[in-house]
Structure formats: structure tokens, C-alpha cells
Amino acid sequence: MSYLNDSRSESDLTRPGEQWFFYWKTSAALWESRILEFAQSEIIFIPIYWGFHAENATTWDFGDLLAERDLVRLSKLLTQHGRKFSWILPLTPAPFFPNGGVPISSARTLSISPEGSHVVALDQESKLNKMYSYFEPKVFSSFVQFLNSLGQFLTAHHIKAPCWGLKFYYRHENDRCSYLYDRSLAFEQGFSRYLKSNFPQGVELGSAAEEEKFKSNFLSEVQDLFxxxxxxxxxxxxxGVQEVLVLGGSPKETLERGLTEGKTQFHYFQDLFDVYIKSQWLSSSLLTPLEKNQLLPKFLTEHFGNAEIEERYHYQINSGDLNQDMRPYSLIDIVTDENCQHFQTNGLLPFLNQHYRWLYHMHPSLNFTTEWIEGHQHQVKFFHGSSMDRTRFGQMLKLFMMGQQIVLDKTGLHPDLEKRLQIFYLENNLKIQSVNFLTSITLCTLGEGRFFAFEGKRLDDHGERAKFWENLFVYLNLTQPEVVADNDVFSLWRIRATSASDLNYIDVRRVNVYNPTSYKKRVLIHTKKHFAFMKMIDPQRAEARTTSQGVEIELLPFGKIALDFGHYEEA
Amino acid sequence: MSLSLIYHFQSSQNQDGDFKPSRYKVVYFFSEQGFLEDSFMREMSKTIPDADHFGLTFLSLDDLKGFALRVAQELNSPEVRLISVQDYNIGLDGARDLASLKNVFSQFGDLVMNENNSRKKGFFGKLFT
Incomplete structure (x- = not known):
């Protein structure tokens, strides 16, 4: 059942979103009826509330003592009704569990956020969940005992369902922060033990920044332990492991959601689009029914729905070729580390946010599989020298040789890799063209592949750098309708192959436009050459009309609309 | 409209001869309508000498209170409550849900009255004391 036809009552707390099932939130006698409310085709994900299964400090119950812990019963119900399902095991504190999931016997020290406050989250019932520190030694030993019991339990009962480990994050200063992050006494004591163990001769922490680096390494090692x-x-x-950003789950958002105005749809949309372009995943499980209204559920269904879930969890891999199903579409892939500051200072991100809003994706790693490479054949790939290692460097050159368009900012490129690049040019007999426009640029081609390399450092905070990017993108000649709208109107593109009933188009592109504000908004879509308006889909509180330049949309407050465009080549 | 400000006391640091005095940092500053914009707070902080406008830190609690009061005057708020993050955490310890979370902001911290606002009673205000 999609959110568009969501008839669940406000009290249905067992289905908080993203096809999750909170089994502990209702009597075991009601599990069957709740499960049947999921669409037959939907995979059901079951977060394991490990603290709930703790009968005491050393005994774990999976249904012998309490029916609501009976995971055999649950899995049998799912199997009996032909439902695919998957377990979700939290590898960090989880904000939708009381105590973050930690059993009462191990819940000793509350976590401390970067701001110094306890880490708390309001759940969908407006109950306050407090995160307990995972750096308390008892938590890890308790977790390991639970895992051993769980592993034996699943094996003994032949419950053949995959188990995904999930790391949970919250929004923090335009970035994300792990729920594992902590600066409590438990953390400081653990950090002290870590230093003594790893540096028996002692270590000098010269500055606050250096100390933070050591603490960050310690946190990563503890995360790895779990x-x-x-x-x-x-x-x-x-x-495997998935990383999930929990909407509304930061200490700051907890306060904001408690205010009269609450957190607005507009701010949630900002978060959603940030998650989207960063290729991250999300959970809306904390949001109350009142918060999850208007455009939010529609957006979640359209862009984080069943198809996306299946691909994220590897049930379905999109082949390189387009088919009749709409899939996400972008023009640009930016391969960067978590800190994408490099592309901010060289001006690429500001340029994209002005001219190609939400038409790019950021990837912390390169998914170098056949399906991904073929599916992203037409996206221009941006790389940065400072986040380049030998593997990524080799993959970048391979993509170029496969006919893709590559742009490399050589700032910070290791001298060895610079040498390898020069050798690559020579070995492949590539003719290098050099241009100087605000910085030095080189270009070479190999078949359909084009490789641009430039010294980005000279663009850092340069007043004219926008011209550099304008000229580069003119040269790249990306074919896409232009959306002209206020900054508080959101749009995402999708693409599919043509069908027999379509005219002789190359492909069909759909733009979904959302107005999460309480103001009327006007949007212009300039089709330019190569695109013809086909139809509008599911306008809600919206109207569209064709103009000489394309399509003009009027969106009422909280309105949405989708428009299809056929892509053609001029003779 | 009442305001709430949660602050964090940062102790002094002395590393490699670089001394940073202790400071009071604004962590959260909000009203029922939402959080205050950073740009607005930075502008208001310029009225306090020696304040770090970018980081929103102040050399003393009195300076912090002065800043909070300035904001209250600008927004015509009758009062502003200042809560240390330690007190906020104590309040959170005892809170179980949204209602008890809200109570933290009436039970903890120091209330700073905007005398200017209370003086501007208007015609009816002068009748009802």
C-alpha cells in the first residue's frame, strides 16, 4: 500500500515507513493483520530491538517468555503469507528504540553530542528516546552476547532471511553525525584506555585538532568492532552494512519539532534533497502522522519507494539499459570523500546548485560494477586529486577509455599519480590540447571519451570562477530542459525508455516538481531544442500550460505536479 | 513570544603558547516560532564588546545575558531564559516525552526580563497593572 492511498490510522505505529515493521509496538496477536497491510510485492524490513529481548543481564528471549519477542512466530507468519523480509540490526544507537536500543542492565551513561547536550530524539508517539553511550564496556559485551544468541537462534530455527547491519546518523551542520558519536565520561575513559593500549610509550596530543583526529580514529575502530x-x-x-540518516532525529531537531511551528515541510525537503544528491539512504520512522502529511509521504513514495528500496538492498539491480520503469536521472556524478569541501572551494558545487540543481549525485566511493558503469554511461564524472588513490585513479582512466567524459581537478594529486597520468598519455598516444582560462586546462579524447584535467587550486575562491565552469559546461554540451524556479521549489528528474506508443523519441524524461511552502509558486520549464512536452501526471493543487518556450506551472501551497518530456535529436 | 537560549561554557585552553580564554558559547537560541537565524544573531552580537561574532561566543555570562537581552529587545520579547547545557541535560534526564521536555524550559535556567518590553504597556497596559 503506497502512502498515496495510505489508509492507516494515526495509531498504526508498527509501520513507520520505508517498509519497516516495528514488531514490539503491538501485541503478537495483531502481527498477522499488520503484516497483511503491506503490499504483497513489498519486502518487509524488521529492525531488531535487541534491548527488548533482554530478559536480564545474561538471558536473551526470542519468544519462550514473552510472545512479542517470538521471532519464529513472526518469521513463520511472513513466510506463510509469501512475504519477503529482511532483519535490520543496529550497529549504533537507534533513535526509534527506547534507550537507543540498549538493554536496561547496560544503559549506564547517556551520550553527549558535539554541542555538549544529551542525544535525544522524539519518536512518532512524541516519546523522548535517550541515546546511551556505546562506549560503556557493558554495552559491547551485552551486544556480543545478544549476537551469539541471535546467531544460534536463527540457525537452529532455519530462518533464512538476510540480516543488514545499519549505522544511523542525524543531520548536523549541513553534514551528518553518527549516533555512535559521544563525548561522555564513558567515551573519555575508553579513549584513555585506547591511547594506553596503542601508544604504550605515551603520545603527545599537540593541539585540539590533533586530539580530535585521534578521537575520530578511536570512534571508527569501535564502530568496526560492532x-x-x-x-x-x-x-x-x-x-552487509547500510548507512541511514534519520529524519528529524538530531538533538536540535528534537527541540525544533517540539516548538509550536515544528519543523516545516520546507526544511524536511531540504534534508531529503541533500540525502538524495549525496546518494544516502533515510528513515522517516520518527515522524508523527501530523508531520508526515502534505507532500512528504508522496515524495517518499515517489523517490524512496519500493523500487529504490529493492535496489538499495540488492534485491533488484538496475541494468545499464533503460526500460519502461522510471528511474532516477542525473547529468553529473561527483566522486568525492565525505568532506566535499574541495568542490565547494573550486566553485563546482555553487555552479551546479545554480544551473543544474539536483541534477548531480555525490558518491563517496565508486561503484565500479558493470551495471553501474553502463547505467551511468552518460553522466559526466568529476574527480578530485586530493581524494585519489591508485585504485580510484585506475578506475577513472578505465571509465575514460570506455568512452565516458571525465573531469579531474588535479589539486592535491600525488606526484606518483601525476607521473602515471603522463605515462598514460604517452602509452595511448593521446594528443593533448592545452588551454589557459583562469587556470591551465588540458583536454584529450579517445573515441567518445573526453578527459579534462585542470589546476583547481587557482580557482579557489576566485571571483570569476563561475565563468570557468560556464565555459566548461558549454563545451560538455549537456542536453536537458532548464527549470527556472525559486530556491524553495524542489524538482527531481527521472528517465525511462520509450514505449511503442511514444513517438520516435530517444528517451522520456519526467520532472517531479514540489512546492513545500505555504505560498503560491510559478515555475518555468524551458524545453530548448531536443525536448517536447508530452503530458502532465497527477497534478495536485497545480496547473500547467504550454508556452512558446516550454511549460509554465502554477503550484499552490503544498502543490505538486509531474511532467513528461520526449527527448529527440534534431535532423 | 518567549525566547530560550542554551549555552555551553568552554574552559580556557593553553596550547603551544596560544592562550584562549574561557568563553560562553550559544548552542541553541529559539522561540516558539523556531530557531533564530545565524546572520541575525551575529548582527546582534556586534553590540557586545569582545564577542566572537562568527562563533557566537562571549567572554562572560554577563556578556551573554547582554546579548540575549539585546535580541529580546529587538524581537519585542518580554523575557529570555538562559539555560546552561549542563542544566539542560539534567532536565532531559527527567523528561520522558514532549510535554516534560517543554517543562525543562520553565523549570531550569535563569530568566532575564526585558524591562523595555514591560514598560511598553500601551493604553490598555496602563490600565491593567
């Missing part, structure tokens, strides 16, 4: 413990205990059930 992951490897899970992987080891769950063996063949283990499917």
Missing part, C-alpha cells in the same frame, strides 16, 4: 562482531556471529545471514 560491525565485525555482528558479521562474525551472523555468518551466512549477514548481508
Amino acid at each position: 560491525r565485525t562482531a555482528a558479521e562474525s556471529s551472523l555468518g551466512s545471514f549477514w548481508s
Whole structure:
């Protein structure tokens, strides 16, 4: 059942979103009826509330003592009704569990956020969940005991469902922060032990920044401990790790959501689009029914719905070729580390946010599979020298040789890789063209592939750098309708192959436009050459009319509309 | 419209001869309508000498209170409550839900009255004391 036809009552707390099922939120006698409310085709994801299964400090119950812990009963119900399902195991505190999921016997020290406050989140019932520190030694030993019991339990009962480890994050200063982050006494004591163990001769922490770096390494190692413990205990059930941003789950948002105005749809849309372009995943499980209204559920269904879920969790891999199903569309892939500051200072991101809003994706790693490469054949790939290692460097050159368009900012490129680049040019007999426009640029081609390299450092905070990017993008000649709208109107593009009933188009592109404000908005879509308006889909509080330049849309407050355009080549 | 300000006391630091005095940092500053814009707070902080306008830190609690009062005057708010993050955490310890979370902002911290606002009673205000 999609949110568009969502008839669940406000009290249905068991289905908080993204096809999750909160089994502990209702009597076991009601599980069957709740499960049947999911569409047959939807995979059901079951977060394991590990603290709930703790009968005491050393005993774990999976249904012998309390029916609501009976995971055998649950899995049998799912199987009986032909439902695919997957377990979700939190590898960090999880804000939708009381105590973050930690059993009462291990819940000793509350976590401290970067701002110094406790880490708390309001759940969908407006109850306050407080995160307990995972750096308390008892938590890890308790977690390992639970994992051993869980692994044995799943094996003994032949419950053949995959288990995904999930790391949860919250929004923090235009970035994200792990729920594992902590600066409580438990953390400081653990950090002290870590230093003594790793640096028996002692270590001098010269500055606050250096100390933070050591603390960050310590946090990563602890995160890895939880992951490897899970992987080891769950063996063949283990499917891997996903990272999830929890909407509305930061300490600041907890306060904001408690205010009279609450967190606005507009601010949630800002978060959603940030998650989208950063290729991240999300959970809306904390949001109350009142918050999850208007455009939010529609957007979630359209862009984080069943198809996206199946691809994220590897149930379905999109082949390189387009088919009749709409899939996300972008023009640009930016391969960067978590800190995308480089592309901010060289001006690429400001330029894209002005001219190609939400038409790009950021990737912390390169998904170098056949399906991904073929599916992203036409996207221009941007790389940065400072986040380049030998593997990524080799993959970048391979993409170029496969006929893709590559743009490399050489700032920070290791001298060895610079040498390898020169050798690559020579070995492949590539003719290099050099241009000087605000900085030095080189270009070479190989078949359909084009490789641009430039010294981005000279663009850093340069007043005229926008011209550099304008000229580069003119040269790249990207074919796409232009959306002209206020900054508080959101739009995403999707693409599909043509069908027999379509005219002789190359492909069909759909733009979904959303107005999450309480003001009327006007949007212009300039089709330019190569695009013909086909139809509008599901206008809600919106109207569209064709003009000589394309299409003009009028969106009422909280209105949305989708428009299809056929892409053609001029003779 | 009442205002609430949560602050964090940062102790002094002395590393490699670089001394940073202790400061009071604004963590959250909000009204029922929402959080205050950073640009607005930075502008208001310029009225306080030696304030770090970018980081929104102040050398003393009195300076912080002065800043909070300036904001209250600008927004015509009758009062502003200042809560240390330690007190806020104590309040959170005892809170269980949204209602008890809201109570934290009436039970903890120091209330700073905007005398200017209370003086501007208007015609009816002068009748009802």
C-alpha cells in the first residue's frame, strides 16, 4: 500500500515507513493483520530491538517468555503469507528504540553530542528516546552476547532471511553525525584506555585538532568492532552494512519539532534533497502522522519507494539499459570523500546548485560494477586529486577509455599519480590540447571519451570562477530542459525508455516538481531544442500550460505536479 | 513570544603558547516560532564588546545575558531564559516525552526580563497593572 492511498490510522505505529515493521509496538496477536497491510510485492524490513529481548543481564528471549519477542512466530507468519523480509540490526544507537536500543542492565551513561547536550530524539508517539553511550564496556559485551544468541537462534530455527547491519546518523551542520558519536565520561575513559593500549610509550596530543583526529580514529575502530562482531556471529545471514540518516532525529531537531511551528515541510525537503544528491539512504520512522502529511509521504513514495528500496538492498539491480520503469536521472556524478569541501572551494558545487540543481549525485566511493558503469554511461564524472588513490585513479582512466567524459581537478594529486597520468598519455598516444582560462586546462579524447584535467587550486575562491565552469559546461554540451524556479521549489528528474506508443523519441524524461511552502509558486520549464512536452501526471493543487518556450506551472501551497518530456535529436 | 537560549561554557585552553580564554558559547537560541537565524544573531552580537561574532561566543555570562537581552529587545520579547547545557541535560534526564521536555524550559535556567518590553504597556497596559 503506497502512502498515496495510505489508509492507516494515526495509531498504526508498527509501520513507520520505508517498509519497516516495528514488531514490539503491538501485541503478537495483531502481527498477522499488520503484516497483511503491506503490499504483497513489498519486502518487509524488521529492525531488531535487541534491548527488548533482554530478559536480564545474561538471558536473551526470542519468544519462550514473552510472545512479542517470538521471532519464529513472526518469521513463520511472513513466510506463510509469501512475504519477503529482511532483519535490520543496529550497529549504533537507534533513535526509534527506547534507550537507543540498549538493554536496561547496560544503559549506564547517556551520550553527549558535539554541542555538549544529551542525544535525544522524539519518536512518532512524541516519546523522548535517550541515546546511551556505546562506549560503556557493558554495552559491547551485552551486544556480543545478544549476537551469539541471535546467531544460534536463527540457525537452529532455519530462518533464512538476510540480516543488514545499519549505522544511523542525524543531520548536523549541513553534514551528518553518527549516533555512535559521544563525548561522555564513558567515551573519555575508553579513549584513555585506547591511547594506553596503542601508544604504550605515551603520545603527545599537540593541539585540539590533533586530539580530535585521534578521537575520530578511536570512534571508527569501535564502530568496526560492532560491525565485525555482528558479521562474525551472523555468518551466512549477514548481508552487509547500510548507512541511514534519520529524519528529524538530531538533538536540535528534537527541540525544533517540539516548538509550536515544528519543523516545516520546507526544511524536511531540504534534508531529503541533500540525502538524495549525496546518494544516502533515510528513515522517516520518527515522524508523527501530523508531520508526515502534505507532500512528504508522496515524495517518499515517489523517490524512496519500493523500487529504490529493492535496489538499495540488492534485491533488484538496475541494468545499464533503460526500460519502461522510471528511474532516477542525473547529468553529473561527483566522486568525492565525505568532506566535499574541495568542490565547494573550486566553485563546482555553487555552479551546479545554480544551473543544474539536483541534477548531480555525490558518491563517496565508486561503484565500479558493470551495471553501474553502463547505467551511468552518460553522466559526466568529476574527480578530485586530493581524494585519489591508485585504485580510484585506475578506475577513472578505465571509465575514460570506455568512452565516458571525465573531469579531474588535479589539486592535491600525488606526484606518483601525476607521473602515471603522463605515462598514460604517452602509452595511448593521446594528443593533448592545452588551454589557459583562469587556470591551465588540458583536454584529450579517445573515441567518445573526453578527459579534462585542470589546476583547481587557482580557482579557489576566485571571483570569476563561475565563468570557468560556464565555459566548461558549454563545451560538455549537456542536453536537458532548464527549470527556472525559486530556491524553495524542489524538482527531481527521472528517465525511462520509450514505449511503442511514444513517438520516435530517444528517451522520456519526467520532472517531479514540489512546492513545500505555504505560498503560491510559478515555475518555468524551458524545453530548448531536443525536448517536447508530452503530458502532465497527477497534478495536485497545480496547473500547467504550454508556452512558446516550454511549460509554465502554477503550484499552490503544498502543490505538486509531474511532467513528461520526449527527448529527440534534431535532423 | 518567549525566547530560550542554551549555552555551553568552554574552559580556557593553553596550547603551544596560544592562550584562549574561557568563553560562553550559544548552542541553541529559539522561540516558539523556531530557531533564530545565524546572520541575525551575529548582527546582534556586534553590540557586545569582545564577542566572537562568527562563533557566537562571549567572554562572560554577563556578556551573554547582554546579548540575549539585546535580541529580546529587538524581537519585542518580554523575557529570555538562559539555560546552561549542563542544566539542560539534567532536565532531559527527567523528561520522558514532549510535554516534560517543554517543562525543562520553565523549570531550569535563569530568566532575564526585558524591562523595555514591560514598560511598553500601551493604553490598555496602563490600565491593567
